[in-house]
Amino acid sequence: MNWLGFAILAWFLLGLELGLKPALGLGPAGIAPSFVFPLLTLVAMSAPPAIVHWACLSLGVMLDLTFPIELRDGKPPIVLLGPYALGSLLAGQLIVTMRGLMIRRNPLTLAFLCTCGYAVCQVVVVAIFTLRHATGTPLLWDAPEQLLARLGSALYTGVLALVMALALVPAAPWLGLHAAAPRRFATRRS
Amino acid sequence: MVVVLLVALSVLPAGWLRWASWFGELATTLVAPVSHVSGAVGRWLRPAERRAVDPDAALREQAEHFELLYRQQVEETRRLRELLSELQLQRDLSPGDAVRLLAAPVVATSSDLTSGILRVRAGSGDGVERNAVATVRGLQLLGRVVGVSSATCSVQPIVAKAAGAIQGRIILSEVAEDGSKPLGGGEEALLCVLDPVGDGTLRGLVEYRRAPSGDGPLLPKPGQVVRLDDARWVREAQALRIGIVRSVAPSATDAQRTIVVVQPEIPRLDRVGEVVLRLTRREAETGEAPRR
Numbered sequence: 040m041n042w043l044g045f046a047i048l049a050w051f052l053l054g055l056e057l058g059l060k061p062a063l064g065l066g067p068a069g070i071a072p073s074f075v076f077p078l079l080t081l082v083a084m085s086a087p088p089a090i091v092h093w094a095c096l097s098l099g100v101m102l103d104l105t106f107p108i109e110l111r112d113g114k115p116p117i118v119l120l121g122p123y124a125l126g127s128l129l130a131g132q133l134i135v136t137m138r139g140l141m142i143r144r145n146p147l148t149l150a151f152l153c154t155c156g157y158a159v160c161q162v163v164v165v166a167i168f169t170l171r172h173a174t175g176t177p178l179l180w181d182a183p184e185q186l187l188a189r190l191g192s193a194l195y196t197g198v199l200a201l202v203m204a205l206a207l208v209p210a211a212p213w214l215g216l217h218a219a220a221p222r223r224f225a226t227r228r229s
Numbered sequence: 230m231v232v233v234l235l236v237a238l239s240v241l242p243a244g245w246l247r248w249a250s251w252f253g254e255l256a257t258t259l260v261a262p263v264s265h266v267s268g269a270v271g272r273w274l275r276p277a278e279r280r281a282v283d284p285d286a287a288l289r290e291q292a293e294h295f296e297l298l299y300r301q302q303v304e305e306t307r308r309l310r311e312l313l314s315e316l317q318l319q320r321d322l323s324p325g326d327a328v329r330l331l332a333a334p335v336v337a338t339s340s341d342l343t344s345g346i347l348r349v350r351a352g353s354g355d356g357v358e359r360n361a362v363a364t365v366r367g368l369q370l371l372g373r374v375v376g377v378s379s380a381t382c383s384v385q386p387i388v389a390k391a392a393g394a395i396q397g398r399i400i401l402s403e404v405a406e407d408g409s410k411p412l413g414g415g416e417e418a419l420l421c422v423l424d425p426v427g428d429g430t431l432r433g434l435v436e437y438r439r440a441p442s443g444d445g446p447l448l449p450k451p452g453q454v455v456r457l458d459d460a461r462w463v464r465e466a467q468a469l470r471i472g473i474v475r476s477v478a479p480s481a482t483d484a485q486r487t488i489v490v491v492q493p494e495i496p497r498l499d500r501v502g503e504v505v506l507r508l509t510r511r512e513a514e515t516g517e518a519p520r521r
Binding site: 050051053054055056057058059060061062063064067069070071073075096101102104105106107108109110111113114115116117118119120121122123124125128164167170171174176177178179185188 | 231232235236238239240242243246247249250252253255256257259260261262263264265266267268269270271272274275337338339340341342343344345346348359373375376383385389390391392393426427428429461497499500
C-alpha cells in the first residue's frame, strides 16, 4: 500500500470529519456520518491483513485523539486512547473476513461493509464507555441511547460511503490497493 | 502487544490520561486547515442561525450591548457597595477590570458528536485561560473554556449536556414602568436553574415569589430574556444573555413553581463559526487566574 497516499487521504478525510460532521448531524441524538470509515473500509477490502490492522489502528487512534470527552462538573475534557482504535481494529478484521464473499468493485459492497464495520466499531466504543461509566469515570452516559444513536450513525455512514465510493474505488490503485486479491492457487489471466 | 496496550489505556483512570490531551491538540492542529475550511462550508450549508433581513437589527444589537454594559455596571456597583460595607477599606476594593474582547474562529469540533466541545484558535499565548467566557458576538453566552493549549482552547457550550446546570435570572420587565427602578433589580427578575436538554435548549425550575402588590405569584412569560446570574462563573460572564423563554409550564412535582424552556438567541450554538472570548485586561496581561 502507498502509505503516503493513505496518510494524505486520511488527513483530508479527518479534516472533513471534524468540520462537516455537525452540519450533517440528524436530530439531537448526534447521529452523523463518518468520513474516515469509508477509507478504512476500502483499505480493509483490498490490502493484506497485516497492513489492514496497522491502517485501522492508525485511523482509530486519530479518531480517539480528536474526540475530547466531556466530563461532568466542569472538569477538563480528557482524551481516551483505545475505544476507536480497538473498535476500528475489530471492524477491519470483520471486513477482512467478509471480503471474500463480496464483489469488491461494486460501490454497494463498500457501503454495506462500511455499515457493518462502523456498527461493530461503535459497539466496542459503547462497551468501553459503559464500562468506564460503571467504574466511576464522571461521564454523562446513557448506554441504550448511545447505542441506538451510533447504530443510526452506522447506517448514515453507509449512505455516505455509497457516495464516497464513486471517488474512493477509482482511487484505490493510487493507494496501491488492487481491486481483487490474487487467487490462492493461480494468478488471474490478463 | 499493541492491542493489550490499548485495552490497558482504555481502562486507566481519567486522571492518568491527561498527557494524551497534548497529542489530541496536536492532531486537531494538524487537521485544522481542512477542518476549518470544511466547517465553513458546513456552516454555509446549515448555518447556526437564519438571520432575517432587518434594517433595525444593528440598532437593536447596539441597544442590547449598552443594556449589557448598564446591567454589569449596576451589578458591579452593588458588589462594590457590599464590599465597601464589609471591609470598610478602600484599598481592598478591586477596580472593575476592563474587558478585552478576542474574536477567534472555531477550527474544529469533535470526531464524535456526543462531545459538544468546540476547538477555538486562541490559546494561552493570546491570554486565554481556563474558565474564560466565550460568547457569540460578545452578548450571547456560548460557554466557557475548559482546556487551553498554547495555540488553541476547548470551549464547552452551555447547551452541552455535560456542561451541567446554570443559574439565570429571568428579566420580567426590561424597563421599569415609572422609570424609578433599575433594570434587572429587585422584584423585576426571577431566579431559575437551567439544565441543558440536549436539543439546544435549557430547561429548569423558576423560583416562587409573590408580587409586591399581592396579586399572586410573579410568573415568567415567553419572550422574556434570561441572563446569567451564577456565582460559579467569572464576573465577566454575569448578566450575559443565556437566551429567551420559549415556553412556560407548571411543575409536575411542585404546583407552586413553574418550569421554563429557554432557547439561546442562536438556535445552534454548536455550529457557530466564530466566538468572542471575554478576557479581563489584567488576566490577559499578567496571566493571573480569573477571579470568581
